[in-house]
Amino acid sequence: MLSIGGKEILIKAVAQAIPTYAMSCFLLPKGLCDEIEGMMRRFSWGQRDQESKIAWVGWKNLCKSKLKGGMGFRNFQAFNLAMLAKQGWRLLSNPHSLLALIYKAKYFPHGDVLNSKLSCCPSYAWHSIFRALEVIRCGTRWRVGNGQRIHVWDDKWLPTPTTYKVVSPPSLFDDFPMVSALIDHESRK
Template identity: 50%
Template sequence: MSRSGKELLVKSVAQTLPAYAMNVFLLPNKINNDIEKALTKFWWNSNPNQKSKINWMSWTRMEKHKSAGGMGFRNFRDFNIAMLGKQAWRLITNPSTLVARLYKAKYYATSDFLQAKLGHNPSFIWWIILEAKNLLLDGVRWRVGNEKSIKILDQPWLLLTDHPYITSDSQALQD
């Protein structure tokens, strides 16, 4: 099989098969590493009768975008966290759904999702969704909408990475 055929097979089949499970569950690093090892072995071994070949490029480098000198393969751990972040984003943007109302009542009744804690006796799915919260916190910013849920001092408004919060002693900004 040619390199382009292998690339197409890896990207369209091998990397998309675990996508559904990654959407719901946080796969252990061992499973991610085993998948990557199998893909590396498939990529570099063109002859099945030969025991091993030299890996001319590390899988980490092959995961980089093609413009950065890689092959554009997925990093399974990052993809898994991104898929779970999508579930967390749904809890934030669709608060009226049954699942969002259930999680809010059980885990963050007095706050919002971004301030939610693991809590006492969390479900496995809640624990997994909270794994992606840091990904959201790195990129989420407030956009002014209906003025009813704006918390100026408690939310990251600024694009500064070291301190994205507004600091003020003004009583007008409280609550």
């Protein structure tokens, strides 16, 4: 009995809001995300039981922002990865928090969260965050500052929009050169 606008509000306020906490802690299985999205699709088009209705617009189009002609529904898998990437960012930006210290001691004792490896028998929470770290790796780059933590060849630190990395072949530097070796500290005074 709801209008299309009423169904949209109900879907966004209930179906998409309830799993938010779980999605910020754990990676939900793809099948579960697809099943929830299927229930939202069927509700949106007014299907009951096994009755079939015509979906006039594809679900991917409904998931686009309203500015791009969609209805702004969430893609559950992308939202799940974004929420987990937010937890990974917290570990990276607050390395002295209790959670970051616990994860560091267990999963990446000799580095930072972005350079961590998936060890054997990880907790499901860490496995979930680890899967979302690729989102952070793809979307971040270093601000140089003093350059002591930035590797010349491996880290994204240049302002060029292609790779943000040095593309020339490695030259005569240490085995693991840092950007600070390239900075002339005398000229900065």
